[in-house]
Amino acid sequence: MGSITSIGHLDREVSRCRACPRLVAWREKVAAEKKAEFRDQHYWGRPVPGFGPADAPMLIVGLAPAAHGGNRTGRMFTGDRAGDFLYAALHAVGLSNQPTATHIDDGLALRGVRITAPVHCAPPANKPTTAERDRCGQWLDIELGLLKPKLRSVVVLGGFGWQSLLPVLERGGWEIPRPRPKFGHGTEVDLAESSGRSAGSTPGEIRLFGCFHVSQRNTFTGLLTPTMVEDVLRAAGTHAGLL
Secondary structure (H helix, E strand, O other): OOOOOOHHHHHHHHOOOOOOHHHHHHHHHHHHHOOHHHOOOOOOOOOOOOEOOOOOOEEEEOOOOOOOOHHHHOOOOOOOHHHHHHHHHHHHOOOEOOOOOOOOOOOOOEOOEEEEOOOOOOOHHHOOOHHHHHHHHHHHHHHHHHHOOOOOEEEEEOHHHHHHHHHHHHHOOEOOOOOOOOOOOOOEEEEOEOOOOOOOOOOOOEEEEEEOOOOHHHHHOOOOOHHHHHHHHHHHHHHOOOO
16 A cells, blocks of 8 residues: 555545455446446446545544445445435534535535545445455554544444444554443443553544444434434534534
8 A cells, every 4th residue: 555644645545446356346246237227327336435624523434335325426425315314414513514415526515524434345235244344444544543633533333333443443542441332322432542652742532422324224214313313423523623
């Protein structure tokens, strides 16, 4: 990967990754065959980089791009029902300029928030393997390192993202409590930077916020409501100094 020193550089490198043969084959197969309602559209069909400002004090961590959402549009949570739910909630609490995300040039802008995932390619059945998650974790290592100076809150959508993120945070220099905190909707965990921080460097204390994933399974059944998501986003935005 060489030396990646900016979010823009990271996003370009992520979008060129071909490290996982199964994911490469699946994302390209979906992009070639397409969904009937999108048959006239050009699919992105590549890894989907993070989205949002490079100096964001708040991060949202999902699971992976949707086959006909991010894998089609090239932007996280864009062009699918999960994204409709998430961006409506972000707009409702004042963290985005519009409530919809339909395509990469739709004018959507996030305020102080960046969105990423532990896996950047759409996986078959929305289920990446452990090996794929761990291989893709190198990108999350870099992303967290670049965001660290300003990062203050992290919203994790779902148990997969939670379990994927904890070792990345530990490698990044944050202290993870023992026993490790369990995922749950509404869970909040404060993480201090480890004692190995160099003298004079900026403290990296952050707060983790657990939130059920904005999947159709959760939102259609009522397990996750707009108010529930907005409450978590509002709390995280307030902790990050954005609200």
